Amino acid sequence: MKSSRIESLNLAREGIAPNRELYGLYVTLLNKPGVIQNLLKKLTKNRVRLVCINTPSMEFTRPHMTVFLVGDFTKAYVGIDDFIQKLRQDRTIVSIERASEITKGVIIDTKHFPLTIHDMRVIMMGEIVLRPLVTTIRDKMKFLVDVVLWHTGYAIGIELTKLFKDTYGISKPCDYFAVLAARTIELGWGYVEEVKLNQIARTVKFSIQDLWECSFSKPSEKPQSHIYRGILAGMASVVFKTDMIAEEKMCIAKGDNKCLFIVRPK
Structure with a gap:
């Protein structure tokens, strides 16, 4: 896609x-x-x-x-x-x-x-709220925050998989990630420009521009997506019925022009 x-x-x-x-x-x-x-x-x-x-x-x-x-x-x-x-x-x-x-x-x-997407309540927070929220947590919690954010994202990924199945009636692995990509854009998290899924190898390639959590972490020497990386791993683990990991190979926080995720079996 x-x-x-x-x-x-x-x-x-x-x-x-x-x-x-x-x-x-x-x-x-x-x-x-x-x-x-x-x-x-x-x-x-x-x-x-x-x-x-x-x-x-x-x-x-x-x-x-x-x-x-x-x-x-x-x-x-x-x-x-x-x-x-x-x-x-x-x-x-x-x-x-x-x-x-x-x-x-x-x-x-x-x-x-309240604001909703279907029957789910949505709370909108602008960059003026999210940026200090992320940077303050990173500053106070140091390295522990990365672990907390990843586990939070992983739990979100599992819940999103259930939500997508119930809301859209989907069952194919490619459909889960297609909906995730569309919802990522819809909610303003980032612009997903490409999704490639290899069902036999059980791998997914996600290419995203302007991912919010990485845009707030510039400049950095290492990739800074933990929530979204966790979401991808959590969703893929449910969809492929095995432990999966998501690696951020490129990151805008490091100066790359996009964030590139590779999801694969652990």
């Missing part, structure tokens, strides 16, 4: 423009085809510039879905109150609620909570 990246995806659920006429809305819609397109058409027709929109993943079993959006009404044909009245005339719209300004020109989605 090889993939190519395009551009960054801004996950911020907010609109920021102190000198513009911004308004935020929570619009609850019937979960049926065409409702999102219809809402966007109404924004365009009234010359409301879309600043931010957050739509949940479609789940067919739910009758409704709530969309958070921030619109710039500075040059709109209608004011916010008239626009809301127009939306209320649409039978596919169940309810509308205004989002409050946090401070001047700043509107943030504070209604959608």
Whole structure:
């Protein structure tokens, strides 16, 4: 599996423009085809510039879905109150609620909570949190931290294997690592550019750009991935039903252009 990246995806659920006429809305819609397109058409027709929109993943079993959006009404044909009245005339719209300004020109989605991927809660931590967390632990715990992080990753790898099987109904070894690669990108851990699996030899090659735990450990004389290396070993041990290890042959912390992992029998 090889993939190519395009551009960054801004996950911020907010609109920021102190000198513009911004308004935020929570619009609850019937979960049926065409409702999102219809809402966007109404924004365009009234010359409301879309600043931010957050739509949940479609789940067919739910009758409704709530969309958070921030619109710039500075040059709109209608004011916010008239626009809301127009939306209320649409039978596919169940309810509308205004989002409050946090401070001047700043509107943030504070209604959608908790964040989830399917039924699993997700806690987002930016680099401003993760970097001092990792560097402080490394500084205080020294060499012990590498062992702790690896065992943590190994346990995560085992749990992820169970999760992938239950969620996606997969059973082939190649599918487990394909999903792991996709989820690594989806969650912003790193960009997996290549995965090669040899089922006969029971080896896996993982090539990753910008792996977060290594990017926080520059410069270094040795590879710095312990969590992800543990995840690969834990998952591979379950998938191949034997003790596996993951070695980091290249690492961005050392100055390499990517992190390269080789997973093999112990």
